[in-house]
Amino acid sequence: xxxxxxxxxxxxxxSLAPRGVSAQDSVIVIDPDAPVVEAVPTGPPIEVVxxxxxxxxxxxxxxxxxxxxxxTGSQARAHLALYRGILRVAGxxxxxxxxxxxxxxxxxxxxxxxxxxxxxGRFTILPGGRHTGRRRVYRESAPVFRSPVGLLAxxxxxxxxxxxxxxxxxxxxxxxxxxxxxxxGRTYNRIEGLPIIVGPTFTLPTLGGTEGKLDxxxxxxxxxxxxxxxxxxxxxxxxxxxxxxxxxxxxxxxxYSVIESVEQQPLSxxxxxxxxxxxxxxxxxxxETRGGEIYGWLDPSSHLHLEAGWRRDQERxxxxxxxxxxxxxxxxxxxxxLIDDGHYSTFRFRADVDTRNNKQAPTTGWLIQGEIERSxxxxxxxxxxxxxxxxxxxxxxxxxxxxxxxxxRRYSQFSPSSRVNLRVVGGGWLAGDPLPLQRRVSxxxxxxxxxxxxxxxxxxxxxxxxxxxxxxxxxxxxxxxEVRTRIHIGLTHLLAGQxxxxxxxxxxxxxxxxxxxxxxxxxxxxxxxxxRVPNNRIPRFGEWRKDVGVGIDTGSLGLYxxxxxxxxxxxxxxxxxxxxx
Amino acid sequence: MRRTVLLIGILGATLTGGAQAQGRLxxxxxxxxxxxxxxxxxxxVRTSHLxxxxxxxxxxxxxxxxxxRFRLELWRSRALNDALDRAFxxxxxxxxxxxxxxxxxxxxxxxxxxxxxxxxxxxxLDTLLxxxxxxxxxxxxxxxxxxxxxxTITPLSDSELSDYERLLQGDQGPPTGxxxxxxxxxxxxxxxxxxxxxxxxxxxxxxxxxxxxxxPR
Numbered sequence: 001x002x003x004x005x006x007x008x009x010x011x012x013x014x015s016l017a018p019r020g021v022s023a024q025d026s027v028i029v030i031d032p033d034a035p036v037v038e039a040v041p042t043g044p045p046i047e048v049v050x051x052x053x054x055x056x057x058x059x060x061x062x063x064x065x066x067x068x069x070x071x072t073g074s075q076a077r078a079h080l081a082l083y084r085g086i087l088r089v090a091g092x093x094x095x096x097x098x099x100x101x102x103x104x105x106x107x108x109x110x111x112x113x114x115x116x117x118x119x120x121g122r123f124t125i126l127p128g129g130r131h132t133g134r135r136r137v138y139r140e141s142a143p144v145f146r147s148p149v150g151l152l153a154x155x156x157x158x159x160x161x162x163x164x165x166x167x168x169x170x171x172x173x174x175x176x177x178x179x180x181x182x183x184x185g186r187t188y189n190r191i192e193g194l195p196i197i198v199g200p201t202f203t204l205p206t207l208g209g210t211e212g213k214l215d216x217x218x219x220x221x222x223x224x225x226x227x228x229x230x231x232x233x234x235x236x237x238x239x240x241x242x243x244x245x246x247x248x249x250x251x252x253x254x255x256y257s258v259i260e261s262v263e264q265q266p267l268s269x270x271x272x273x274x275x276x277x278x279x280x281x282x283x284x285x286x287x288e289t290r291g292g293e294i295y296g297w298l299d300p301s302s303h304l305h306l307e308a309g310w311r312r313d314q315e316r317x318x319x320x321x322x323x324x325x326x327x328x329x330x331x332x333x334x335x336x337x338l339i340d341d342g343h344y345s346t347f348r349f350r351a352d353v354d355t356r357n358n359k360q361a362p363t364t365g366w367l368i369q370g371e372i373e374r375s376x377x378x379x380x381x382x383x384x385x386x387x388x389x390x391x392x393x394x395x396x397x398x399x400x401x402x403x404x405x406x407x408x409r410r411y412s413q414f415s416p417s418s419r420v421n422l423r424v425v426g427g428g429w430l431a432g433d434p435l436p437l438q439r440r441v442s443x444x445x446x447x448x449x450x451x452x453x454x455x456x457x458x459x460x461x462x463x464x465x466x467x468x469x470x471x472x473x474x475x476x477x478x479x480x481x482e483v484r485t486r487i488h489i490g491l492t493h494l495l496a497g498q499x500x501x502x503x504x505x506x507x508x509x510x511x512x513x514x515x516x517x518x519x520x521x522x523x524x525x526x527x528x529x530x531x532r533v534p535n536n537r538i539p540r541f542g543e544w545r546k547d548v549g550v551g552i553d554t555g556s557l558g559l560y561x562x563x564x565x566x567x568x569x570x571x572x573x574x575x576x577x578x579x580x581x
Numbered sequence: 582m583r584r585t586v587l588l589i590g591i592l593g594a595t596l597t598g599g600a601q602a603q604g605r606l607x608x609x610x611x612x613x614x615x616x617x618x619x620x621x622x623x624x625x626v627r628t629s630h631l632x633x634x635x636x637x638x639x640x641x642x643x644x645x646x647x648x649x650r651f652r653l654e655l656w657r658s659r660a661l662n663d664a665l666d667r668a669f670x671x672x673x674x675x676x677x678x679x680x681x682x683x684x685x686x687x688x689x690x691x692x693x694x695x696x697x698x699x700x701x702x703x704x705x706l707d708t709l710l711x712x713x714x715x716x717x718x719x720x721x722x723x724x725x726x727x728x729x730x731x732x733t734i735t736p737l738s739d740s741e742l743s744d745y746e747r748l749l750q751g752d753q754g755p756p757t758g759x760x761x762x763x764x765x766x767x768x769x770x771x772x773x774x775x776x777x778x779x780x781x782x783x784x785x786x787x788x789x790x791x792x793x794x795x796x797p798r
Contacts, residue, residue, distance in 0.1 A: 027625065028688060028696055031717040032669040363665050414662045 193223030193323030223323035266445030342380030428475030442471030451547020478521030619793035
């Protein structure tokens, strides 16, 4: 609300023009690059708001609400106070007048002989009207509301939907600013249920525009673990030193005990959470990691982000905790696969190049993300896997492996309403010993290959049966292409002004993209031997899984039909809550 | 059968009326040359003859605000495919204020009221709209460019109207409840829907221009 304070001030200045003003035919100028004025306290002073409340609630005050006209010839000898409306004084008022979040107008013949206080509105004296007395006008509305008993009270500031789902309060002691927060982990899974994160963040501005930050959070897991293997709560203790300027960056360190997912696909964390909560379909696998990390990052330009870190942690298998779900309560959860438990030391490096014109709905630009990590362990206890999948992990020396991941996206627009987007994503084993289970990959499912079933490619031999369907591949590579055409739906207009219970806004039904897409991808075991692809090769394109499809994407809801062209799988219907990529 | 004929009649009248309205109304995109030789011109968006259609005027005079939603796009002209360079969107709210017997044009930029202009008569309002809005959406690199503009004109729905009223009042609190005018407005709106005056989309684009110099801002 405060953001519009300045705008209202502008209105206030401009609206002082008298009645019958001619059109101001000077050109209106808008500068899109002008800095956005952040929320600043521009409302009426707190003492004025308190004065309003005192006046309105005073039993001697004549209270009005809504539009009110004091007719010509009538006379009022009282303190008039009007809340939300227009007070038009065509008669005579002998006494003060207060208008709260409304306008005061004195037309021809109207007289006010007393102090006038208008907050959140305009005070207009038309020709022939008269006012004697002190005049105070505040264009910004007063943060007050009228209670059911007719008295005014302070109105707390409104909260956004995200804020409603979390609570946050800040206070300052000396130079240290403290923020206490309570929020969800923004996901839901079959291991933790709904993680709830609570804790303070301390921020200390230091010399040269740098900033120190200490973040301590406890993660409460709403789903209890009956096996006792997993802790009932997790934590993150993070300290960062951040500098900004021409080159931004920072250094940090953290101690943590959190639940991590094995792969970041086939659905985003939020979508996977909704799927788990509503339909008992958790598309991800998880493990617990406990340890510490030091890291640093650098942003040499607005398009480039570099990050490196070293961590030492203990990674452990966790079991399904059977949290509540809305539907399919009788169906068992898919088991969570075991991982290769142990202590791992990992060095990682990440580089991002992002030239997209819009992060949420890009129409042009590149997004290139790459990450490489080198890990070692001296006590990894591997899960027994078929020899076709993995040769034994060494126990007479440190276990070492290197893994890589990349995601390259190109967004381009061919006309104001049509776009073509391309994506190449892949990753997996690069060097060293075979990957542990928690670093292996798979393919198939709503994101990369929606025409194929969940984990259609796991690289498991036919004889290997495991209800958890673990990802066993060493590498994967997938490409996606989509053509988007923007169409005008205008459902809000077809609904003839009905709000459609707010869904029209949620689903952005005014406009949508028709999406025609094609995907191809493959996951494989690398190395020498039958059923494997040599390390320096990728499988022939003819062996890849491919699908085509069509859908409609409203921005916050996407409905897609996809058909595999590699086999006779049926047409699959997918609902997405985010853009495909 | 009788209902079908009636519906076809209404549909025909709607389409005819819509076509007439679109024929008079137009959005124009004009370029103001740069003071620097080879510099980028500045686009100006003009809306013409909005009040020339009596139905839009009736809508305004019936105290139903009209929303003008502009989207200005700067395109880089290339050999194979053109590329969207930048885009900017803003809204203008057109209202008649019976208390002051004047029209007002409120510019809403990035969710905030940034400017308000007033006009005493319909002719003044037309002058105001035709004076246009200059948008400093300029190329940041040299090359060949052109602008496109899309204008969507819509009578506000009740819920949108409520939101706008609260925005203009600087109030985000709960509404105080529908007033007596709400029922009348709903009746008028149902007539609007029958007459097809729900939404009109207009477009325009400039010629391609060449930018060889980017002056410092």
